[in-house]
Amino acid sequence: MLQFKPIFLGKVPRQVPCAATAQRCIRTNDVENVGRTTRHHTFFEMLGNFSFGDYFKKEAIKWAWELSTAELGLPAERLWISVFEDDDEAFEIWHQEVGVPADRIKRMGEDDNFWTSGVTGPCGPCSEIYYDFHPERGTFDADLGDDSRFIEFYNLVFMQYNKKDDGSLEPLKQKNIDTGMGLERVARILQMVPSNYETDLIYPIIEKASELANIPYGLADDSTKLKLKIIGDHMRAIVYLISDGVNPSNIGRGYVVRRLIRRVVRTGRLLGIRGDGRENLEGAFLPAIAEKVIDLGTHIDSDVKARAPRILEEIKREEYRFVQTLERGEELLELMIADALSSAREKGTVPCLAGKDAFLLYDTYGFPVEITVEVAEELGVTVDMNAFDNEMEKQRRRSQAAHHAVKLEVGDDADLTANVPDTEFLGYDTLSARAVIKGLLVNGKSVIQVPEGSEVEVLLDKTPFYAESGGQIADHGLMCVSDGENQQRTVVEIRDVQKSMGNLFVHKGTIKEGVLEVGKEVEAEVDPKLRQWAKVHHTATHLLQSALKKVIGQETSQAGSLVAFDRLRFDFNFHRPLLDDEILEIERLINGWIGDAAVLQTKVMPLTEAKEAGAIAMFGEKYGEEVRVVEVPGVSMELCGGTHVSNTAEIRGFKIISEQGIASGIRRIEAVAGEAFIEYVNSRDYYMKQLCNNLKVKAEEVTTRVDNLLEELRTARNEVSLLRSKAAVYKASTIASKAVLVGSSKEIRVLVESMDDTDADSLKSAAEYLIDSLQDPAAVVLGSSPSEGKVSLVAAFTPGVVELGIQAGKFIGPIAKLCGGGGGGRPNFAQAGGRKPENLSSALEKARSELMEILW
Numbered sequence: 001m002l003q004f005k006p007i008f009l010g011k012v013p014r015q016v017p018c019a020a021t022a023q024r025c026i027r028t029n030d031v032e033n034v035g036r037t038t039r040h041h042t043f044f045e046m047l048g049n050f051s052f053g054d055y056f057k058k059e060a061i062k063w064a065w066e067l068s069t070a071e072l073g074l075p076a077e078r079l080w081i082s083v084f085e086d087d088d089e090a091f092e093i094w095h096q097e098v099g100v101p102a103d104r105i106k107r108m109g110e111d112d113n114f115w116t117s118g119v120t121g122p123c124g125p126c127s128e129i130y131y132d133f134h135p136e137r138g139t140f141d142a143d144l145g146d147d148s149r150f151i152e153f154y155n156l157v158f159m160q161y162n163k164k165d166d167g168s169l170e171p172l173k174q175k176n177i178d179t180g181m182g183l184e185r186v187a188r189i190l191q192m193v194p195s196n197y198e199t200d201l202i203y204p205i206i207e208k209a210s211e212l213a214n215i216p217y218g219l220a221d222d223s224t225k226l227k228l229k230i231i232g233d234h235m236r237a238i239v240y241l242i243s244d245g246v247n248p249s250n251i252g253r254g255y256v257v258r259r260l261i262r263r264v265v266r267t268g269r270l271l272g273i274r275g276d277g278r279e280n281l282e283g284a285f286l287p288a289i290a291e292k293v294i295d296l297g298t299h300i301d302s303d304v305k306a307r308a309p310r311i312l313e314e315i316k317r318e319e320y321r322f323v324q325t326l327e328r329g330e331e332l333l334e335l336m337i338a339d340a341l342s343s344a345r346e347k348g349t350v351p352c353l354a355g356k357d358a359f360l361l362y363d364t365y366g367f368p369v370e371i372t373v374e375v376a377e378e379l380g381v382t383v384d385m386n387a388f389d390n391e392m393e394k395q396r397r398r399s400q401a402a403h404h405a406v407k408l409e410v411g412d413d414a415d416l417t418a419n420v421p422d423t424e425f426l427g428y429d430t431l432s433a434r435a436v437i438k439g440l441l442v443n444g445k446s447v448i449q450v451p452e453g454s455e456v457e458v459l460l461d462k463t464p465f466y467a468e469s470g471g472q473i474a475d476h477g478l479m480c481v482s483d484g485e486n487q488q489r490t491v492v493e494i495r496d497v498q499k500s501m502g503n504l505f506v507h508k509g510t511i512k513e514g515v516l517e518v519g520k521e522v523e524a525e526v527d528p529k530l531r532q533w534a535k536v537h538h539t540a541t542h543l544l545q546s547a548l549k550k551v552i553g554q555e556t557s558q559a560g561s562l563v564a565f566d567r568l569r570f571d572f573n574f575h576r577p578l579l580d581d582e583i584l585e586i587e588r589l590i591n592g593w594i595g596d597a598a599v600l601q602t603k604v605m606p607l608t609e610a611k612e613a614g615a616i617a618m619f620g621e622k623y624g625e626e627v628r629v630v631e632v633p634g635v636s637m638e639l640c641g642g643t644h645v646s647n648t649a650e651i652r653g654f655k656i657i658s659e660q661g662i663a664s665g666i667r668r669i670e671a672v673a674g675e676a677f678i679e680y681v682n683s684r685d686y687y688m689k690q691l692c693n694n695l696k697v698k699a700e701e702v703t704t705r706v707d708n709l710l711e712e713l714r715t716a717r718n719e720v721s722l723l724r725s726k727a728a729v730y731k732a733s734t735i736a737s738k739a740v741l742v743g744s745s746k747e748i749r750v751l752v753e754s755m756d757d758t759d760a761d762s763l764k765s766a767a768e769y770l771i772d773s774l775q776d777p778a779a780v781v782l783g784s785s786p787s788e789g790k791v792s793l794v795a796a797f798t799p800g801v802v803e804l805g806i807q808a809g810k811f812i813g814p815i816a817k818l819c820g821g822g823g824g825g826r827p828n829f830a831q832a833g834g835r836k837p838e839n840l841s842s843a844l845e846k847a848r849s850e851l852m853e854i855l856w
Helices: 002-008 057-071 088-098 183-191 203-213 222-243 252-270 286-297 302-306 308-347 355-365 369-378 385-399 414-419 528-552 580-595 607-612 674-695 699-738 760-773 808-817 837-855
Strands: 018-026 043-052 079-084 105-108 114-116 121-132 150-163 169-182 432-442 445-447 455-460 477-483 488-499 505-513 521-526 558-563 568-573 601-606 626-632 636-639 654-663 666-673 740-742 748-754 778-784 791-797 822-825 829-834
Touching: 002 043, 002 121, 002 169, 018 222, 043 057, 043 183, 043 222, 057 079, 057 088, 057 121, 057 150, 057 169, 079 088, 088 105, 088 121, 114 150, 121 169, 150 183, 169 183, 203 222, 203 252, 203 286, 222 252, 222 286, 222 302, 222 308, 252 286, 252 308, 252 369, 286 302, 286 308, 302 308, 308 355, 308 369, 355 369, 355 385, 369 385, 455 488, 455 521, 521 528, 528 558, 528 568, 528 580, 528 626, 528 636, 528 654, 528 666, 528 674, 580 654, 601 607, 607 626, 654 674, 666 674, 674 699, 699 748, 699 760, 740 837, 748 837, 760 778, 760 791, 760 829, 778 837, 791 808, 791 837, 808 822, 808 829, 808 837, 829 837
Parallel strands: 079 105, 748 778
Antiparallel strands: 018 043, 043 169, 079 121, 114 121, 121 150, 150 169, 432 445, 432 455, 432 521, 455 505, 477 488, 477 521, 488 505, 558 568, 568 666, 601 626, 626 636, 654 666, 740 748, 778 791, 791 829, 822 829
């Protein structure tokens, strides 16, 4: 119902008096209950009917009963009702007018039957309809919370209040209805199966997983059935999320997909599933189950079938990626759990995995903390989640970028937002307009007057300023007030404009001169140069999306954008870097469309009509009944509220300046157009001329000349490296005589020396020379500080020393730690590094004493 929240609150006018909905929903806050109960899911479909001041309690109750009994055919004697404890009106409607016996109507408290959309916001008492699977148990002392007997399938919310910050209830201007009926629950009731998982919505998916695991569901134990239910539930969510454009990533919605995929992969592996063996799947098993989900949904959602290749490819790629992570993380987790169990036995405490260890797995190895918890719990080990959360918070503070946003939601200066009407936007047709100041905010508080030098937020009745939205940044400009009587002038420099709830524009700026007052008339002027730069980049963004679809495939879709004055940024779904030829083709197409000088067409039309015409909508954006469609004829048609050029020739030119991956399956292009394009080309031309002058060649000869110089440099470096190695070997020959004999028979030669100013490769050559020169058994440890702040170490042991139980790889690590570093290698040869050359002498002394002690 969140999409209707502004309508319930009266902040946005209703487009229709009532509505019915069928919504796909994702909920992961109780993912641990999936499969453990008969009704919890991460993916479910919610059917609803809504009234926006059209009908209310009596009609909603009667129609819910009619739908349940007459249309769905549910036996009236099996239906129970719950009402809010103080809602006598609802009780009487159910009992007197519908005819439900009083002993099948239960009054419940606020926790059960008073619904609120969050801490504050629209709310009201509710009434629920339950189905009784065991009416033979009678009505005495019946508990509607008994999942073995009852299931709630229809909830009617009588949305008539606004809950304020202080907890008080304020009556809404209009009384509303918000209902929800769970499709999976109704299917279970109508099909008379033990749980939602046995319905034809989910059970075929479970059967496919059972087939891959070679475990008949009917013969499986409870633990196995739980795992199969998890797979059946999660795969529905995964398929529909990816179909709707949500690809696996580490942020936002993308992490929901990634988390669910990883949970299915691990659950499947616990069942012994390693793939169905089909060649096209190359051993992955998730795509085979996903195909079943797609087949089940084909007749009700054609988009899922059309997008099947992309869905299966994304799932397969994510499965492979996670299997590699899983294998690395599982090995380390096993060691951590073993340590936790051992420590607990010694101390006589409850085994607990440290939060820092769980965070190490998550942050360094990409191992999901949910899976860490699951694996640990299976072995009787808890995880210190408080310590884990602390580590996460530390990381957030380290990496968090500054983020500024204006939020004038209900409750934040509610009096002001209630009294100020929505702002009329004039910016499509003009860059200046006279407007009246309807409100002023300083530090979020409403004021009447603001003095010179203050930061201020200005609310106008109308404005030419574009507010940041749809990826396009806000206009900059000035607001001026001239008071002819007092010969005073007020100037406000505007640097940001944001939209608050509804369509209220908040102009953020600094008062450079004079005093600003509510009620004054201002001249609002947008900076025309910056607006033109934004328009150029926004239209270029539309052309870029069309070019991408032509070059790399129609399945690619927008995943985010930024339209700035100096550049554009476009994020899109794709699984690999673009090839150089693809980038050139994209640029060729766009510059061709620019040269065509096409006149843009902008229309406002009903949303359904726009979609039928083929207009592209941005995933995650909210659209009203009427939408603005921006079309470059024959090239692009998108739903867009941004500002655009009138003719593509205004763009002048387009150039991609970078293309890179920003998350799994998400690529990012940055590009310039218009004046920014000219500046970019001129800048690159300047640097090319400088390069040509320095190299004494023509522009077309630069690449060849640079290649030759690089080859010469590589040859010179190889020669230098060879000379350094020879010098190191010579130096090593002079210190070979310093080897001391140790051991009971004085038969083991030990040499630990510093070779100052010797780089790591040369130090390696010196160690190899010495170990070959000294008779077996022998041990050599060398160290050097080839440059400031850098330490190199190497250990070389002959077979005779290794046979005594000492390994170079394990020996060198603790020595390197003294120098602020680490390292390792093979039993006979290992290298290490560090960052504290001042500790090299003590580190070598420690190496010498330990070798003496071990080999004596």
